[in-house]
Amino acid sequence: MDTDDPRPQPPARPSMMGALFAVPDVRGRWPAAIRAGLAFAIPAAVLYLLGFDRDCLLAALGGFAALYGEKRPYRVRWRAVSTAGAVLVATTVGYGALGAWAGPSATPTENLVVITALVAGAAVTAFCLNALRLGPPGPFFFVLTAAIASVVTRHGVDLTPLVTAAAAGAVASLVVSMAPALWRPHGPETAATAAAIRAVEDYLDDNRSAGPAHRHGVALSTLHAWSVLHDAAATNSALAQQLWESMHRWHGARQPLDLAPPLPRPSVVHRLRIAARRFSHAEVTTVRVAAAAFAAGAISIATGLSRPDWAILGAVLVLQLGPDRIRGMVRGAHRLIGTVAGLGVFVALHLLDLGVPTLIVVIAALNLLIELTIVGNYAVAVTFITPLAMLMGDPAADITIPVRDRFLETLLGVVCAIAAMWLVLGRAHRRTWRYADDAVVDGFDDVLDGAAAGPVGSPRPMTLRRDLQWSLLEAEMAATDAAGNEPGWARRRWAAHVALCHVGHEALTWCWRADPHRPLDPAIAGMLSERRRLLTDHTPPDGP
Structure with a gap:
């Protein structure tokens, strides 16, 4: 490339080494992480005391709903968490029933039906969450819930306690997510507005940098802030006035007397309609997720591996938010590194032969650590996701085959995902x-x-x-x-x-x-x- 070319140049490709070894920034993430841990620990402990024994660990399936309400004003947070919880419980019902139908000795055809259903669920959630631009944690936890529900019912867990545990986790997620409204009722809108104003001031301090990435960051943060203020019914508040004045400084406009806030993000219907166009980001991501996940699951069945759902999860985790190829390969490497480390954690926990009360504490800690690290470094997050998923599965006395297959199926899923980035709609x-x-x-x-x-x-x-x-x-x-x-x-x-x-x-x-x-x-x-x-x-x- 000619470094003397005066024309604007695209951003350089991200450094693979820098991305691989990025240190997760946990500042500001502790409250959300603690809520994620409590959303599991509280219902699991209650269910255990009611006699559910190990089935109480399945409360984590509904507890994932807490992850989807963060940074939203409390006026709408309850709706987001309730919707996520309802979808997670419905997923548990549907895929739990599918697993019970297939049973522990399923034929290849029955296994193919199960993975086709998992792939369909992954495709739908990938499209919707990418179309709505909801960002992390993405569709992964919905697919994880479907996979776990379809497996545990094959190995003797009845559908009733499974659904009860998931529903308890969803209810606890709602309670835990809304609790901070009691002592910091305007926290989300205050944080969003402060971040947008800070982005504008940084832009102005850099003398209105013409860099597209800088301008894009300001536009994204201000749109998010106005959307949050609309969600909080706070568009006539002092916060809105501060943001209004900041945006006028950004645009170099004279300051009007009357506050007339911009509109929030487009409606759900509008965003879905945009995403339904050919070759949209959401459409391309969905096609790749479906192709890679189905290929991984089918190859797993054909080669006689024990858990095709793990192969599907490996593919989904790499492709779920539609990264470019460099970031996708980094995410695939993170998946493999994290899986190896997570298997080591799982083996250590298995050897300790922990009782259910201790497992509740351990899984709550894993939920907390996942929320802390999932944005900053996927390898670290997967180190905690792997033992969490395996602890909720069927506790076999000999874990040699499950550990071996977990690695092989993850490798298969990652390879299929990376191939899809290059070969599917290349x-x-x-x-x-x-x-x-x-x-x-x-x-x-x-x-x-x-x-x-x-x-x-x-x-x-x-x-x-x-x-x-x-x-x-x-x-x-x-x-x-x-x-x-x-x-x-x-x-x-x-x-x-x-x-x-x-x-x-x-x-x-x-x-x-x-x-x-x-x-x-x-x-x-x-x-x-x-x-x-x-x-x-x-x-x-x-x-x-």
Whole structure:
């Protein structure tokens, strides 16, 4: 690459060594981690006292719901945790019944039915969570719940205690997740607003850095903050006023007297509709998850390995959030390293022959450690996920075969996942990026048309501005993924992409600067339209 090229360049590929040995940053994650541990420990202890014995450990299946409510205002957190809990319990019912139907001596055909159902569940959750942009922990814990439920009922656990334990975990998750509202009722919106204001101030301190990644970070954090404030019904609060003033400084706009908060993230239906387009990030991720998971499960059955669900989980964990190839290979390496370390932890725990009360404490600690580390370093998190999953399974006296198969099936899943990143829709990142940039162009035109037809601050122009911002975020993500997958090809398109996003953000800036009670100045709209026309007339073709 010519280092003297004055044109904007795509970001460098991440360092594999740096990503492999990243140290998890646990600052600020302790409260959520403690809640994750308690969401399991409380119902498990109660169930044990009621006579459930080892089945009480299955409360962890519903306890995973607590992971999906973090950072949400309490006004809506209960709904997110309840929804996750309901899905986890329904998953337990469905896959538990499927496992009971297959039984311990299932035929290859029956095993194929089970893995097909697991793959279907993985595909649906991968699509929905990627389409909604919910981020970590992603679909993995739903797939893990399905896998464990389908296995334990094969080995003698009745469906009733299984579902009871999962439901108890889901209820405990709701209670534990909502408890902080008693002493810090505005904590999530305060944290989100502070983070957004800090991002804006950092951007301004860097003299309005033109770096797309920096601008993207500001746009993402401010959209998140406004969405949280809307969720908390706090758009007329002092926090909202602070964020409002900060955004006006970001856009270099005069400060209006009246607070008119931007709209929150697009609706669930709108995000799902966007994701349903061909070659969207969510669609490509889902196809790869389904292909890799099915291949891993089928190969596991064909080779006589004992737990095809482990192979499926290995593939899902690598692909679930649709990383680029470099990050995907790092995640695969993390999966293998973490599995080996986790198996060592499991063997040590097995040799100690712990009683159920002690196992409750151990699994609660594992839940806590997973939540602490899952964002910072997957290898560390998988070190704790592996013994957690195995402790909830069938406790065999001889663990040689389960430990061996856990490693082999994980290796199989990782290999299938990495192969899928290269072979399944291998150049999809090109179309994903192109379509994302096209959506920016369409959103740009809609904003100018809406701002010319009525007051800039009226409902329809505000909706169009929000949708353009969402399209800009999608385009930045698609471009970054493409740069990681195919740097040489991305380099040829990068300058045009940066210029297009700059014009898109400029249109939003002029809308912020305009009088919200009047249409956008025709001269400004004409200037923006001409810039967009010149850019799109010179967009480079995809090329080979």
